[in-house]
Amino acid sequence: MRHSRWVALIATIVLATAGTSAVAVAQGSGGDKPTASDVGITAKEIRIAVIADVETPLAPGLFQGSVDAVNGWAKYVNKNGGIAGRKVAVDFIDSKLNADETRNAFITACENDFAVVGASALFVNNVDDIEGCIDGAGAATGLPDLAVVTTELVQQCSPTTFGINPPQIICDTATQSPQTYQANAGRYYFYKKNFGNDLHGAYVYSGDLKAAKNANKATMGGMQELGIKADSETDVSSRAPQSALTPIIQSMKDQSSNYFQSGAAFNTTVSARKEAKLQGLTDPKIIWDCTLQCYDKRLLEQGGADVEGQYVSLLFLPFEDAKTNPMLANFLKFTGPAKADGFGIQAWASGLLFQQAAEAAVKKGGVNGLTRKALFTELNAVKDFDGDGIIGTTNVGARETSPCYVLMQVKSSKFVRVWPKKAGTFDCKARNRVELKLDLLGG
Numbered sequence: 001m002r003h004s005r006w007v008a009l010i011a012t013i014v015l016a017t018a019g020t021s022a023v024a025v026a027q028g029s030g031g032d033k034p035t036a037s038d039v040g041i042t043a044k045e046i047r048i049a050v051i052a053d054v055e056t057p058l059a060p061g062l063f064q065g066s067v068d069a070v071n072g073w074a075k076y077v078n079k080n081g082g083i084a085g086r087k088v089a090v091d092f093i094d095s096k097l098n099a100d101e102t103r104n105a106f107i108t109a110c111e112n113d114f115a116v117v118g119a120s121a122l123f124v125n126n127v128d129d130i131e132g133c134i135d136g137a138g139a140a141t142g143l144p145d146l147a148v149v150t151t152e153l154v155q156q157c158s159p160t161t162f163g164i165n166p167p168q169i170i171c172d173t174a175t176q177s178p179q180t181y182q183a184n185a186g187r188y189y190f191y192k193k194n195f196g197n198d199l200h201g202a203y204v205y206s207g208d209l210k211a212a213k214n215a216n217k218a219t220m221g222g223m224q225e226l227g228i229k230a231d232s233e234t235d236v237s238s239r240a241p242q243s244a245l246t247p248i249i250q251s252m253k254d255q256s257s258n259y260f261q262s263g264a265a266f267n268t269t270v271s272a273r274k275e276a277k278l279q280g281l282t283d284p285k286i287i288w289d290c291t292l293q294c295y296d297k298r299l300l301e302q303g304g305a306d307v308e309g310q311y312v313s314l315l316f317l318p319f320e321d322a323k324t325n326p327m328l329a330n331f332l333k334f335t336g337p338a339k340a341d342g343f344g345i346q347a348w349a350s351g352l353l354f355q356q357a358a359e360a361a362v363k364k365g366g367v368n369g370l371t372r373k374a375l376f377t378e379l380n381a382v383k384d385f386d387g388d389g390i391i392g393t394t395n396v397g398a399r400e401t402s403p404c405y406v407l408m409q410v411k412s413s414k415f416v417r418v419w420p421k422k423a424g425t426f427d428c429k430a431r432n433r434v435e436l437k438l439d440l441l442g443g
Contacts, residue, residue: 034085038136038371040114046083046370048074048354049091049109050347052120056097058208059238059265063120065344066148067092070118072335073351083358084367095121106130106143115144115375117354118347122209124155131160133372141372144379146350148343151211153441162379164346164353164391165315166399168218170435178439182401183222186432187313190407190419191259191287192227199287200229201259202248204268207235214440216263219291222434223261231255238265245275253281261289266296269310270303277306287311295342300413310410316345316391317424318408318417324424327352327388349387353396357382392426403432 033043040047050070052063074088082088091113095102102123109116110133124130133143142160149165150156156167157174166182173180191199203224205216213235224230232251236244249272252260260276262268269290276282294312303310319340322329331348332340357378361370382396392404404426407419420427 032366032368034367036136037368038114039110039134040112041086041136041370043086045087045089046358047089047091047113048115048117049093049105049113050118050120051093051095051102051105051109051116052118053097053102053122054094058097062097063149063343065339065341066118066120066347068339069331069335069344069347070351072331072339073117073348076330076334077351077355083355084362084370086367095123097122099123099125103129106145110134110143113143114372115146115354117146118350119145119147120149120343120347122149122151122212124150125152125211127154127158127160130155131158133160135372137371139373142376144354144372144375146354146379148346148350151209151215153211160376162353162382162396163399164349164394164396166394166396166401168215168401169440171399174441177442178437179441181218181221181436181438181440183219183225183434183436184313184315184401184403184405184432185222185226185434186403186405186427186429187289187311187407187419188223188226188228189429189431191289195258195285195287197227199227199259200231200255201257201261201287202232202234202252203230204234204236204245204248204260204262204264204272206264207237207240208264212263217440218436218438220261220263221436221438223289225434225436228259231257236262236264236268238268240268240271242271242275245272246279248272249275249279249281252276252286253279258283258285259287259289263291264293266290266294266299267302269294270299270307273303273306273310284309289313292342295408295415300410300415303410304413307410308413311418312408312410312415314342314406314408315402315404316342316349316406317389317426318406318415319345320415320417321423325389328390331390345390349391352387352390353379353382353385356385389424392428401433402428403430404428405432 052066093105095105135141145161147163157171168181170180206212360378361374380397386393392402394402408415409418
């Protein structure tokens with residue numbers, strides 16, 4: 001994933017952009033001339049906001065990838081004619097990993113932007129201003145929030161939120177005890193086939209934010225539900241030194257654990273692998289498991305030989321598949337290969353979701369029928385979104401976790417697809433989506 005390799009890859013790709021469904025510009029019926037139809041929409045442009053935690057001393061540049069991708073998506077759309085006869089303009093508002101800044105960011109977006117696309121903010125713990133946002137007609141229609149990251153319950157279960165990654169919780173059960181959660185645990189079947197039935201080990205949860213830990217427990221709970229027993233469960237801060245992993249790795253040795261998964265930032269996995277090497281825990285039959293956050297060139301750079309064999313599960317096509325999918329190639333080209341990351345591709349997909357819903361609204365109501373109310377109607381109707389094949393098919397309207405995934409493994413300091421083996425494809429078996437009971441909201 002080094003810069004030179006991506007540049008070389010992009011140089012070999014012939015972009016098949018013309019005529020694709022994602023770039024069709026809906027003009028509406030009757031050839032109407034565009035006018036100002038709602039907040040953030042003028043005769044010439046549609047303003048959207050991307051709200052993300054970027055400038056913060058705790059995690060500098062945390063979700064910069066989402067910002068870069070939304071800007072890249074806008075360039076791509078505008079190059080291909082815009083949306084509803086208008087160009088897309090992007091306002092970046094930094095939520096700074098702070099609840100007050102986050103709330104103010106959404107208030108600002110409500111006043112100036114038609115919708116929020118690619119939101120990647122961890123502290124959306126109050127949605128009153130989002131749900132009560134006033135539209136151009138003076139009605140409290142709400143602000144459309146097409147999000148990438150949703151950790152707080154109020155955002156996950158808000159009628160204004162449409163996540164590329166639907167919430168782990170089944171929102172109808174939020175007031176029950178226990179609640180019902182959903183997870184994509186498809187890689188379990190790969191591990192079972194290749195490593196046997198007796199799988200058990202260490203689960204490490206993000207220790208920096210309770211909502212993030214709950215998300216970890218729901219996601220990892222799917223693996224436990226299918227049969228990978230927890231020998232230990234530990235909270236670890238993403239800022240913790242390698243020594244914080246020492247007792248966890250020692251416990252794995254003592255219990256002959258053959259599985260490890262971290263839900264914290266990629267550097268926690270790097271520390272775990274280095275600590276395992278230090279303690280001599282190098283059995284190739286141990287499964288080192290991770291998800292989106294580990295699909296990062298820094299894992300390779302900082303982990304070196306110590307992260308060899310690391311598994312990484314993705315809900316989107318890996319960048320290595322760019323030759324097989326024109327939209328993935330567009331993402332890399334317009335975002336910039338050096339800026340592309342796992343959060344970014346999902347932010348790009350959020351842009352495609354916005355475009356699809358907006359064009360559906362225009363098809364029904366003309367170029368001036370594009371309003372927040374109409375956008376909500378079309379978003380709720382999206383049942384099989386896949387972003388032109390770059391993410392697994394997802395029922396966005398029903399907020400249902402996709403069963404689709406791709407499993408990568410680090411081999412010779414590169415991410416290599418191991419399942420399914422054919423480039424450009426996902427494993428989408430229905431069994432991959434798991435529902436489980438957990439009480440994460442009590443107390």
